[in-house]
Amino acid sequence: MSISTFDCLGPIMIGPSSSHTAGAAKIGLVANKIANNNIKSVIFYLHGSFAKTHKGHGTDKALLGGILGFDEKDKRIRHSFEIAKERNLEFKFIEKDLGDVHPNTVLIEMTSNENTITTIQGTSTGGGAMEINMLNGLNVKFSGNAPTIITVHKDVPGVVAKVTAVLAEKNLNISTMSVLKDESNNTATMIIEVDKIFDNSIKDLLLSKIEAVNKIYLF
Amino acid sequence: MNFTSGKELLAICNKKNLLISEVMIEREISQFDLTKKEIFSKMDETRTVMEESIENGKKDSKLSFTGLIGGEAKMLHEYYLKYNTISGKSVLTGVINALSVMEENSKMGKIVAAPTAGSSGILPATIISTAKRFNISNQKINEALFTASAIGYIITKNATVSGAEGGCQAETGSASAMAAGALVELLGGNPTQSLSAASFTLKNVLGLVCDPVAGLVELPCAKRNALGVSNAMLSADMALAGIETKIPFDEVVEAMYRVGKKMHPDLKETAEGGIAATKTAREFEKRIFK
Numbered sequence: 300m301s302i303s304t305f306d307c308l309g310p311i312m313i314g315p316s317s318s319h320t321a322g323a324a325k326i327g328l329v330a331n332k333i334a335n336n337n338i339k340s341v342i343f344y345l346h347g348s349f350a351k352t353h354k355g356h357g358t359d360k361a362l363l364g365g366i367l368g369f370d371e372k373d374k375r376i377r378h379s380f381e382i383a384k385e386r387n388l389e390f391k392f393i394e395k396d397l398g399d400v401h402p403n404t405v406l407i408e409m410t411s412n413e414n415t416i417t418t419i420q421g422t423s424t425g426g427g428a429m430e431i432n433m434l435n436g437l438n439v440k441f442s443g444n445a446p447t448i449i450t451v452h453k454d455v456p457g458v459v460a461k462v463t464a465v466l467a468e469k470n471l472n473i474s475t476m477s478v479l480k481d482e483s484n485n486t487a488t489m490i491i492e493v494d495k496i497f498d499n500s501i502k503d504l505l506l507s508k509i510e511a512v513n514k515i516y517l518f
Numbered sequence: 519m520n521f522t523s524g525k526e527l528l529a530i531c532n533k534k535n536l537l538i539s540e541v542m543i544e545r546e547i548s549q550f551d552l553t554k555k556e557i558f559s560k561m562d563e564t565r566t567v568m569e570e571s572i573e574n575g576k577k578d579s580k581l582s583f584t585g586l587i588g589g590e591a592k593m594l595h596e597y598y599l600k601y602n603t604i605s606g607k608s609v610l611t612g613v614i615n616a617l618s619v620m621e622e623n624s625k626m627g628k629i630v631a632a633p634t635a636g637s638s639g640i641l642p643a644t645i646i647s648t649a650k651r652f653n654i655s656n657q658k659i660n661e662a663l664f665t666a667s668a669i670g671y672i673i674t675k676n677a678t679v680s681g682a683e684g685g686c687q688a689e690t691g692s693a694s695a696m697a698a699g700a701l702v703e704l705l706g707g708n709p710t711q712s713l714s715a716a717s718f719t720l721k722n723v724l725g726l727v728c729d730p731v732a733g734l735v736e737l738p739c740a741k742r743n744a745l746g747v748s749n750a751m752l753s754a755d756m757a758l759a760g761i762e763t764k765i766p767f768d769e770v771v772e773a774m775y776r777v778g779k780k781m782h783p784d785l786k787e788t789a790e791g792g793i794a795a796t797k798t799a800r801e802f803e804k805r806i807f808k
């Protein structure tokens with residue numbers, strides 16, 4: 300990837316640390332989108348350096364800010380604890396060893412109003428960039444830099460082709476795609492990054508057209 | 519159009535008779551498929567956030583969440599208004615502004631990482647306070663910021679701007695190199711002089727370690743930003759006077775990278791060495807993370 304002017308003069312962010320604050324807010328925001336902004340309560344498991352210095356760096360406020368839908372430039376991050384309380388969103392931070400992962404890693408467990416649980420694990424990789432590396436216990440890998448569609452489907456032949464056909468119909472050009480299989484329950488997860496923003500109707504379209512697809516996450 | 523080193527950049531500037539900012543803007547257009555208008559409106563946003571962070575930080579004496587810094591920009595400003603100071607108007611207004619941005623950053627205010635959050639005070643403070651003093655337009659400030667980013671880009675491409683990788687020389691050192699080169703263009707100097715200024719600043723802080731108390735971007739970081747401002751201003755003046763760097767910019771960058779690699783991990787943002795490992799720093803750390 301080529302380095303741009305605004306990589307050197309940027310990001311524009313809420314301080315104090317690009318890796319501990321801006322990157323954390325981005326992870327939180329992806330979690331919010333994956334959960335479709337339907338979050339009743341959330342637990343953050345903080346690992347390594349996130350666990351050690353989250354108070355001084357405001358990592359906790361930034362993560363919660365992301366969960367509330369704020370991006371890394373949003374001044375409301377500073378008051379995210381108060382705003383979460385106003386919105387009746389329960390939150391908890393737990394320091395935990397998540398194993399052999401990057402020191403700036405967090406595991407987020409979100410409970411929806413219907414009591415379904417979604418978990419997502421992300422790492423702040425430096426300079427405000429981040430990577431999501433686990434979704435509902437499944438190893439994944441995406442950066443959140445491009446509009447992304449994630450499908451969870453029954454591992455039967457032809458699903459990939461059907462999904463890409465729907466995307467083509469919607470004029471969406473795929474830039475990267477990866478398929479991960481979970482043999483224990485015969486499901487597969489597909490992560491597709493596309494080159495332009497889509498509207499949420501794509502979700503219903505995929506669910507209605509392809510029977511094998513159980514779940515769709517968009518952001 | 520593209521370049522990957524100071525040498526290539528100067529060659530383009532000389533051949534086409536362009537300023538560093540003009541080359542960087544053309545590079546941005548060709549590499550990222552943006553229009554000039556889009557690029558300048560992004561830079562307008564960047565500059566505006568920089569200006570706001572300068573104004574906001576020094577407004578009050580509030581301490582950062584940890585209590586390690588805060589109120590110092592305001593203190594220095596009051597001192598400056600009242601007394602005949604040693605460093606004088608240009609250096610001190612710059613330093614006040616740099617401390618201000620760092621305080622704003624530590625209070626979870628909005629800043630531009632330039633090139634990092636830990637060094638975010640240097641570039642805005644240097645450029646904006648100098649432009650004010652010389653009545654220079656926003657358009658010209660924007661252009662100077664492109665010059666700064668060209669220097670930041672060359673360092674990122676060939677070395678590093680991260681304290682964790684290259685120590686504070688790489689972080690605040692790069693920020694002041696960017697500021698020095700931009701200052702030169704802002705005041706009418708040529709591309710060669712810009713890179714001379716950038717070389718001086720980096721050479722001046724070669725070997726500077728990264729040792730943030732408790733791992734937080736506060737102590738000694740805010741004062742390193744203050745140093746970065748004066749380093750950039752002195753270097754720009756020397757270059758504008760016609761003093762040339764004897765060692766080419768690219769070689770200075772390479773030397774900085776080599777020194778950074780040799781630095782012990784304790785001295786690279788881990789808070790295990792330098793000021794961070796002093797007895798008092800350890801006591802602060804205990805208090806903050808208790």
Ligand code: SF4
Pocket residue numbers: 636637680681682685686687689690727728729730734735736737738739740742787
């Ligand atoms: S000491 Fe380290 S954290 Fe502080 S400004 Fe320098 S490089 Fe950044």
